[in-house]
Amino acid sequence: MWKDLTExxxxCLEEMWAAYCAGSIPVGAVxxxxxxxxxARGRNRSYERGGESxxxxxxxxxxxxxxxxxTLDYTHSDPxxxxxYTSTEPCPLCLGALYMSGVREFRYAARDPYAGSANLLGTTPYLRQKPIRVLPPQSPELETVITAVAVEFALRHPEPEGEAPARPAWRKVLPVWGEVIPGGVRLGEAVFATGWLERMRETWAPAAQVIDGLSERARTG
Incomplete structure (x- = not known):
């Protein structure tokens, strides 16, 4: 799969994997x-572990x-x-940021049936003003792989008692994902059960190896 992806x-997937390895929600964007x-590039840092502790x-x-x-340099780039490019469909926060940034096109590789908000475009007078081009997922296999990483992360990092309310309530999210991308949820549950993805993190496996490994597991069941 990796060899067929554009740069x-x-x-984007390298940033997604970096976020996972840092203990944060696995989403990457460029x-x-x-x-x-x-x-410009970025990854989710909402729950990263950092510092000496x-x-x-x-x-x-x-x-x-x-x-x-x-991090986009507006002096050298025309937005x-x-x-x-983002690994997962933007949430309301990120859709609003994109709309106000001047960037006129976004592409996402996996739907987010719970928080994805691409459908908000055109729903208010303001959100109807700008011509935004949207390219939804083009590869069901890649969508399955990305969803699996998110599901494995959710199972490995369940919502602790008393954690900040901003943390996703995974017990509400996973059933919604399962209705729309069942293959991704099943794959995520399988790699969680075996600990494969965590071993990839512990051995500093590159994103290419992770994506290809998950793709192979998706095909073979």
Missing amino acids: PWRA VADARGRIV HRRQIRPLAHAEIEALD HTCVL
Whole structure:
């Protein structure tokens, strides 16, 4: 699978895997210019562990798309000709950020049936003003793989008692995902049960190896 991906998608998935490895929600995003060159990148940092104590830093607004858009250099890049690539369908926060950033196109590799908000475009007078091009998932196999990573993360990091309310309520999310992307949920449950993805993290496996490994598991069951 990896060899068939364009460079922006590869970078996007590298950021997704980096977020997972840092203990945060596995979402990655990049901005590419009109030539397809990556000019900004980001990953979800909402719950990363950092510092000498490796304590979780709760930053509920540090979403991948926000991180990527916030590092875009407007003095050298025309946002109107840029494309935002994100591993997962943007939530309301990230859709709003994209809309106000000047970027006129976004592409996402996996739907988010729970929080995905691409359908908000055109629903208010303001959200009808700008011509935003949206390219939804083009590869069911890639969508399955990305969903599996998110599901495995959710099962490995269940909502602790008393945790900040900004943390996703996974027990509400997973059933919704299962209705729309059942193959991704089943794959995520399977790799959680075997501990395979966690072993990939512990051995510093590159994103390419992880994506190809999950793709193979999706095909073979």
